[in-house]
Amino acid sequence: MPFIPHTEQDVQEMLDTIGVSSIEDLFDEIPPQLRAGELTQVPEALSEMDMMRRMRERAAQDEGALCFIGAGAYEHHIPAAVWDVTTRGEFMTAYTPYQAEASQGTLQLVYEYQSMMASLMAMDVSNASLYDGASGLAEAALMAVRANRKSKSRKILVPGSVHPSYRSALNVIVEAQNIEIVEVEWNPSTGTTLIDNLASFEGEDFTAIVIAQPNFFGQLEDVDALTDWAHAQKMLVVGLVNPMAMAVLEAPGNWGEKGADIVVGDGQPLGVPMASGGPYYGFMCCTSAIVRQMPGRIIGRTVDLDGKPGYALTLQAREQHIRRSKATSNICTNQGLAVTASTIYMSLLGPDGLATTSGHCYQNTQKLIALLTSIDGVDKAFSGHNFHECAIKVPAKASLVLEKLAEREVLGGFDLGVNYSDLEDVILVCVTETKTDTDLDVYKLALADVLNEINS
Amino acid sequence: MPFIPHTEQDVQEMLDTIGVSSIEDLFDEIPPQLRAGELTQVPEALSEMDMMRRMRERAAQDEGALCFIGAGAYEHHIPAAVWDVTTRGEFMTAYTPYQAEASQGTLQLVYEYQSMMASLMAMDVSNASLYDGASGLAEAALMAVRANRKSKSRKILVPGSVHPSYRSALNVIVEAQNIEIVEVEWNPSTGTTLIDNLASFEGEDFTAIVIAQPNFFGQLEDVDALTDWAHAQKMLVVGLVNPMAMAVLEAPGNWGEKGADIVVGDGQPLGVPMASGGPYYGFMCCTSAIVRQMPGRIIGRTVDLDGKPGYALTLQAREQHIRRSKATSNICTNQGLAVTASTIYMSLLGPDGLATTSGHCYQNTQKLIALLTSIDGVDKAFSGHNFHECAIKVPAKASLVLEKLAEREVLGGFDLGVNYSDLEDVILVCVTETKTDTDLDVYKLALADVLNEINS
Amino acid sequence: MLIFEQSRSGRKAFAQSPSVAADLSGLPESFIRKEKPGLPEVSELQAIRHYTNLSRKNFSIDTQFYPLGSCTMKYNPRGALAAAILPGMLNRHPLAPESHSQGFLACLHDLQEMLKDVTGMKGVSLTPMAGAQGEFAGVAMIRAYHDARDDDGRTEILVPSAAHGTNPATAVMCGFKVREVPVGSDGDVDVETLKTLVGPQTAGIMLTNPSTCGVFERRIEEIASIIHDVGGLLYYDGANLNAILGKVKPGDMGFDVMHMNLHKTFATPHGGGGPGSGPVAVNERLLPYLPTPIVGKDGSDDAPTYRWLTDKDIPETIGNLSAFMGNAGILVRAYVYATLLGREGMHRVGEYATLNANYMAKKLEKEGFQLAYPDRRATHEFIITLSKLTKEHGVNAMDVAKRLLDYNQHAPTTYFPLLVPECHLIEPTETESKEAMDEYIAAMVSILKEAESDAEMVRGAPYTQPVKRLDDVKAARELDLAWKG
Amino acid sequence: MLIFEQSRSGRKAFAQSPSVAADLSGLPESFIRKEKPGLPEVSELQAIRHYTNLSRKNFSIDTQFYPLGSCTMKYNPRGALAAAILPGMLNRHPLAPESHSQGFLACLHDLQEMLKDVTGMKGVSLTPMAGAQGEFAGVAMIRAYHDARDDDGRTEILVPSAAHGTNPATAVMCGFKVREVPVGSDGDVDVETLKTLVGPQTAGIMLTNPSTCGVFERRIEEIASIIHDVGGLLYYDGANLNAILGKVKPGDMGFDVMHMNLHKTFATPHGGGGPGSGPVAVNERLLPYLPTPIVGKDGSDDAPTYRWLTDKDIPETIGNLSAFMGNAGILVRAYVYATLLGREGMHRVGEYATLNANYMAKKLEKEGFQLAYPDRRATHEFIITLSKLTKEHGVNAMDVAKRLLDYNQHAPTTYFPLLVPECHLIEPTETESKEAMDEYIAAMVSILKEAESDAEMVRGAPYTQPVKRLDDVKAARELDLAWKG
Numbered sequence A, B: 001m002p003f004i005p006h007t008e009q010d011v012q013e014m015l016d017t018i019g020v021s022s023i024e025d026l027f028d029e030i031p032p033q034l035r036a037g038e039l040t041q042v043p044e045a046l047s048e049m050d051m052m053r054r055m056r057e058r059a060a061q062d063e064g065a066l067c068f069i070g071a072g073a074y075e076h077h078i079p080a081a082v083w084d085v086t087t088r089g090e091f092m093t094a095y096t097p098y099q100a101e102a103s104q105g106t107l108q109l110v111y112e113y114q115s116m117m118a119s120l121m122a123m124d125v126s127n128a129s130l131y132d133g134a135s136g137l138a139e140a141a142l143m144a145v146r147a148n149r150k151s152k153s154r155k156i157l158v159p160g161s162v163h164p165s166y167r168s169a170l171n172v173i174v175e176a177q178n179i180e181i182v183e184v185e186w187n188p189s190t191g192t193t194l195i196d197n198l199a200s201f202e203g204e205d206f207t208a209i210v211i212a213q214p215n216f217f218g219q220l221e222d223v224d225a226l227t228d229w230a231h232a233q234k235m236l237v238v239g240l241v242n243p244m245a246m247a248v249l250e251a252p253g254n255w256g257e258k259g260a261d262i263v264v265g266d267g268q269p270l271g272v273p274m275a276s277g278g279p280y281y282g283f284m285c286c287t288s289a290i291v292r293q294m295p296g297r298i299i300g301r302t303v304d305l306d307g308k309p310g311y312a313l314t315l316q317a318r319e320q321h322i323r324r325s326k327a328t329s330n331i332c333t334n335q336g337l338a339v340t341a342s343t344i345y346m347s348l349l350g351p352d353g354l355a356t357t358s359g360h361c362y363q364n365t366q367k368l369i370a371l372l373t374s375i376d377g378v379d380k381a382f383s384g385h386n387f388h389e390c391a392i393k394v395p396a397k398a399s400l401v402l403e404k405l406a407e408r409e410v411l412g413g414f415d416l417g418v419n420y421s422d423l424e425d426v427i428l429v430c431v432t433e434t435k436t437d438t439d440l441d442v443y444k445l446a447l448a449d450v451l452n453e454i455n456s
Numbered sequence C, D: 001m002l003i004f005e006q007s008r009s010g011r012k013a014f015a016q017s018p019s020v021a022a023d024l025s026g027l028p029e030s031f032i033r034k035e036k037p038g039l040p041e042v043s044e045l046q047a048i049r050h051y052t053n054l055s056r057k058n059f060s061i062d063t064q065f066y067p068l069g070s071c072t073m074k075y076n077p078r079g080a081l082a083a084a085i086l087p088g089m090l091n092r093h094p095l096a097p098e099s100h101s102q103g104f105l106a107c108l109h110d111l112q113e114m115l116k117d118v119t120g121m122k123g124v125s126l127t128p129m130a131g132a133q134g135e136f137a138g139v140a141m142i143r144a145y146h147d148a149r150d151d152d153g154r155t156e157i158l159v160p161s162a163a164h165g166t167n168p169a170t171a172v173m174c175g176f177k178v179r180e181v182p183v184g185s186d187g188d189v190d191v192e193t194l195k196t197l198v199g200p201q202t203a204g205i206m207l208t209n210p211s212t213c214g215v216f217e218r219r220i221e222e223i224a225s226i227i228h229d230v231g232g233l234l235y236y237d238g239a240n241l242n243a244i245l246g247k248v249k250p251g252d253m254g255f256d257v258m259h260m261n262l263h264k265t266f267a268t269p270h271g272g273g274g275p276g277s278g279p280v281a282v283n284e285r286l287l288p289y290l291p292t293p294i295v296g297k298d299g300s301d302d303a304p305t306y307r308w309l310t311d312k313d314i315p316e317t318i319g320n321l322s323a324f325m326g327n328a329g330i331l332v333r334a335y336v337y338a339t340l341l342g343r344e345g346m347h348r349v350g351e352y353a354t355l356n357a358n359y360m361a362k363k364l365e366k367e368g369f370q371l372a373y374p375d376r377r378a379t380h381e382f383i384i385t386l387s388k389l390t391k392e393h394g395v396n397a398m399d400v401a402k403r404l405l406d407y408n409q410h411a412p413t414t415y416f417p418l419l420v421p422e423c424h425l426i427e428p429t430e431t432e433s434k435e436a437m438d439e440y441i442a443a444m445v446s447i448l449k450e451a452e453s454d455a456e457m458v459r460g461a462p463y464t465q466p467v468k469r470l471d472d473v474k475a476a477r478e479l480d481l482a483w484k485g
């Protein structure tokens, strides 16, 4: 009986104690007509050995290609130590630290995480995590509506250059609460949100604006100008950032005169494997002024009976288990283990290691851009600066090019035509520090080859 | 500076404390002419990322073939839990438990290991490990010479059906101490040591005999008769066994009337990966009567100041760090971590799980024998019974057949011709529980194909 | 000591990133960060030592019995981890083309099929990232269903007073008003009152069964009729599915939609707070609204190909709830768990979980503890109330919980459900041995004696943990949420 | 509690082996085991919980400062583990054909080359499985060398009195008599006496440099001449190589043969007692005798192929010491470590190891501790003697060591080398931070005060460990080496 330790004698003794004659008797309060039959769709058990064999075969099917896709999930080198320590039973198989005295490990770690993340974002405080970047953005929108007492509109400005999946998840999650998302157009030549695009919104009541840095196209926005403009309009500013980029780029807390009010994003680049999309985690930071509107768990430092420092869940009155229908969010289980990994990752790299890694992503991307645009008909889709993704225009349908690259075991990027009908010939290409010069050459040669094939 | 935590300020403060002006000064007692120059053969450092990339490439070179080689190292399924727990820092990065109070984890575990291993071998006691099976056999020979006070000969009978590498290592290690290894011939039709072969040795003074079960050819010896014969000749019996087989086959402690006196072997089959040959570990058990002659560390159960049970290194007076030139062996560092894995492995499988696994090795081998011998000209080399290895005669040179099988990504076994000139057309094939019926078919088809190619 | 207190400016002791700085000369100054973030500067050894030692300050399933009610802290098989971290699984990009995703998609599809079977439902979407997001998806589908029928007046979701906090919070997030349904003294929903609360304003009801009172809602079919009769739908909160896995299917009880907590029922690790995974399952009515993405299968069973179903396939979907496929890695672990259990094993889960809980309940009762529902069968969990102890000795449920830690036992869930005073909600799960439970019971008996002879001592517990009882009030009043250096 | 005490007859709770029993009908009864072995019958959870909790009773590098002299307890990089457990490395059979071994062989060959360089030797064999086996291989080669020259009368190996126990034990295993060489009060070998001990009977000398006294043998070149002049050879015990890695090459000091402890100098984990790895290196003289197997390289540097060298290539080899390639997996880890350090890093090891030891020595001296060799430079380790404390307060070196555990500091090596009374041999290694050492020093200062004010208390230490001081005498007298049920 996999995982069930009972011997026949145990079962008998237990039944005797309970005073019934069979396990079946324990279900006697359940109406008999509700009892389930065979589970026909659940196959016979496999031993761990057979299971691993199957899983190795399945995993091998998906392996081996060189990956240049980013679009919200990024391949970085994860130091071996990160998950060795993260998967220690004491971290991995504990739950939410309700019993603080028996959970100081997790609690102190999350306090350290909050400190690191707040500092990386140049914000006052951080929570202990939300599900992912996209749902985190939705929580930020809900939070902004609660926090901006000056605004009555429940309307939020979101540039079209924000990740399309983030925007759709945002919509799904906030629309039931009558919050309206208003799209801001991006400039087709720079791929960014220009102040000029915003002029038309001036004077109207908006609760908040979302500013992504870098944006979905990998382009760098003029965050200072946008932040100051929004604050002048009495909106809250929600920064949406890639935390890896923040080791090099100016942090949201320092944007413009006053900095962003809320910052969210996906923590995956910080030591969390791509793993088909999750578990990642949404991080969220904000200014002290609005911390009581923040969703999710928060750890605070306090003292014990002897005055010794210790850590505990705090501001629980915001949460569903205390406040129920009046909670700031329904979130309960969060993404703790991914946060554990990120905390260890940031400790291992430190500020300089993170900046170097981040810088090499940038540098490798510039190298690849130079290589690819040396091919006839291939060009950057936008002017301006970018971080480690770049929209590359190709002289063919992006979907076709990508398909043919995949046949050559190069996953060439994300087809922007899927979400932007004007960009059907544009590929969003990502390069991180994991790519060598040889890898970049492989991509270039494959692309040249593919374009040749298509055009011949 | 990989792994060195010193800041410039640290270094300065430390130098100030010491009262020197540079690190260089700390080497002023070393004659200058001895100072090393550049290390020209050590390349520039790689980052962990670049190192892992190189190692992934190298590892991939050696991967993928279906392995039917045994000959002393066996592929078994290792439950995921085994090494997850074994590689916990507290087990992996501790050292020999000299400070018993701060090492109760390792100490209790080894006490449990000793108990399990002694019981699996049906012997009184076990030590905490030797290097591997081969060097363990040498230690057993040395121990037998110390322990058998009745014998003066320093001569030990070793059948030719004992693993050739074991025999050569045995020779290398014992010859300096004037111990003579006398070879016993094996019967060419059964591949085993027959009592008849031994008659010629009767009356002569031998210190001990080595009895392997199964022997190198995978054949089962008549261990009861051999043991009783040896004891009648006043020899000590050194059992050499595969511990996995002992879940099914009679254990050395129960051989014949009185059982073996010393038992050794390689613990690798019990949860230790093949890993190109090590780290494995040599296990050694013996009767209580001769425990003070045993080499290697031994853990004993005792009590602390409060009378609470605890564990400690014991019988240290046998060991080099106390007894120096009079020690039972020079061994110091042993193979603790592999023992840790085996202990967890045996706990996870229990007596029934181990017997089932062992039984499936046997059963799969019988299946493969039937398949292979259905090919024209292919036959068992020996009559009698075998465990999970079998000597298979092929109608061609074994080395050629194996080479061509390898081209088909089947590692077909061990070429017995390497060590036995009469067996140049015999392959020692091993099948464990890890092989499926499909795998067996793959082997059969590949072999048929290879023989076809060779004969055409 | 905090990791920051071990940091020294200028320390660079790692082999983790390229040693040469990158060329950033192409980036204008204005984009570039001016001040280093305050991350610690420690050596690899310091980081490992620090976090290894921190981990040692946690209780966990791997180290202690952890009978946290409503959380199903069962053994998390290491084999599931091993499979999920195979390189092909770990390094797959979420947007990899389907040609490079067949292995992963096959696992997800198999899991969908198994979950349909155990829930008795018609469709499954794996995407929700925890129970609460599953609830959101489910209630959003209820909303979409009424919307699609232009049934506009349905503004209320009913929730029993014993419900988990996520239920009312979710209903509100989905734009509904919450109306509480009282629970009777036998732990079942008060059906008579329920009848008075329903009407054309009823969008649906959210129920767990067994309920958070640890008893099976016996009149569930009647409740289903009441709700359905007024045009509402039934949401099943699957947090307690472990009690009935393989024994009863929620779909058969009349539920229209539900979530599962794979991190509970399907043994994926809880990670010190998460991640979890909360797939939703629906009957025919709600099939069109399932959240995306879902894995579809084309071709024959012998040569299947798998692909993502998106809003092109499911035009009425409520949409996506995360950037990609939810907590994909957790889904892989759950799939592996189901594979290791197999059909027989799946049937056994509910049986042994129930056996363990009933055993503990009966034994504790015999030792003088008061069951909240003494006349009911326990399900996979049960409640004791310590009101008497509190009244007589001033030792409350929290004190007993803290004292348990000194006995190396993780405390059960305390003060939930709110309607039982001074309660402990105890859930042993099927993977715990009789011996482990007996030890816990012995600890409880011992604490009972201590409370009688030295209540003061018990109120001061714990004494053996890295810290003594913490000042929660100070934590909330004098907020210290980030280290300031 | 022992794992056996958690066992219950008939418990089968695993998914680890095939669930159906195998068909053994082909095997005659007489071969078959009659009684089950006494292995525990526990669930996967019980096993994991038990061993996880056991691990928590250990001190280790990952959790504590561990300045065990002569053992070089430096940080063990996790990257080395990650590389060594790549499937291609972990699952390679030791007898796989060379066509399927090029990746593994390349690593070993690269390691051989690097070790030659850092030792200043001409040949390396990686096969010995720990230091002591390296010593055996080395002394056996010395024996083979003399034998090959028919130089029969060489029956003695010289060993300084301060030498590690493995040195004399090894010499005896190789059939030699051991003659002890005294060590002077400055920690160096007494060269004048040495001269009187050598002669035609001298096969060789075994030395470490720096010696186990933690000082550099300054007259090493003179010693080499003395030994070489009488026809003997010099063996270098590489246990202390960390002190001079990248600074001095043993080959340049005149040594003919040596071993390295990769588990010390090359940062492979100590595993609670092992495994280690003890490669041997030799100069030209002993090249013909190197133990097999060794990795050879054919072809150009651009397209190398690697192969095993065996006794066919090295006909005079002393032979093989283990069934296969020694502790292959440890060799891979050591190779990775060297790769991560690189040339510069390798040069730094000796420097920072020496800096740390000298810092600690000087600070402890300033705090009132007595250095065994106060006029000498410390090398990578140093000795303090607590004789004064023992005389004045009855607190001996062992008492202080045990009390250190209460300060969460692993004790240094005690009572070794034997010639320094009441000694602590302290080796911080280069991977420890100044803060870690300062904490240790603070603990020592505090214990000194405790010894002065409450010697009794210190003698009773430790108080904070899973057990108090253990009764070693009982352990040896009333042998209990296996659980009897």
Ligand SMILES: Cc1ncc(COP(=O)(O)O)c(C=O)c1O
Residues within 6 Å of the ligand: A331, A332, A333, C070, C071, C130, C131, C132, C133, C164, C166, C167, C208, C212, C237, C239, C240, C261, C276, C277, C278
């Ligand atoms: C009864 C019940 N419902 C819902 C939830 C919410 O699930 P999750 O924490 O996965 O969001 C929980 C979890 O604690 C629960 O116990």
Ligand SMILES: Cc1ncc(COP(=O)(O)O)c(C=O)c1O
Residues within 6 Å of the ligand: B331, B332, B333, D070, D071, D130, D131, D132, D133, D164, D166, D167, D208, D212, D237, D239, D240, D261, D276, D277, D278
């Ligand atoms: C000086 C010295 N020589 C030799 C050895 C023996 O090495 P090993 O334990 O690897 O056999 C040691 C190890 O402790 C040592 O310190």
